[in-house]
Amino acid sequence: MKTVDQLLLLNQEWAARKAGEDSAFFTRLAAAQNPHTLWIGCSDSRVSVDTITATEPGEIFVHRNIANLVSSTDFNILSVVEFSVEALKINNIVVCGHENCGGIKAALGGPDHSTFRFVTGWLKNIRDLYRLHRDEIDAIDDDAGRANRLAEISTIEQVNNLSQAYTIQKAWDNGCPLRIYGLMFSLKEGRLRQVFEKFAP
Ligand code: CO
Secondary structure, three states: OOOHHHHHHHHHHHHHHHHHHOOOHHHHHHHOOOOOEEEEEEOOOOOOHHHHOOOOOOOEEEEEEOOOOOOOOOHHHHHHHHHHHHHOOOOEEEEEEEOOOHHHHHHHOOOOOOOOHHHHHHOHHHHHHHHHOHHHHHOOOOHHHHHHHHHHHHHHHHHHHHHOOHHHHHHHHOOOOOEEEEEEEEOOOOEEEEEEEEOOO
């Protein structure tokens, strides 16, 4: 286990190595950001976007929450989407779900207010999705398979939710070539695959 002191040391090593490899790296980083993609992912520590996509600081604008949900009443994500599209002019948005997602597994188990007062409420939309797709999910005969299929269904649902957001509808009305991709990350293989895509109607 790493302490914060160790993280500070590792950061100093990283900063020195970056500056050594590319003396203008931090000058560019400080000047402005010009990210090409907005990433909406799960908070899970195993799905670190910069690492799994081999991208550098400045490339990807990020929003993460438990189980990568897009909620129409969440001002946090709506603000991130608005800033991404209106200010940063980002046209690629990724919603990324993943295998073995703790949020999805918790939702499959039903509400548990005794342990998680806030997480239980947050996951309600996934429990609703499970109810809607119960026949398909319950026909899968292993726990991991059920969770992974629900994660996939939820990722598609979140792309659909996002596509109905004001900022996205306005961008499409204005002819913006914005696309929203639903991806799944396989923890066992370290690979991303596309499961859905949505663009201007
Ligand atoms: Co997760």
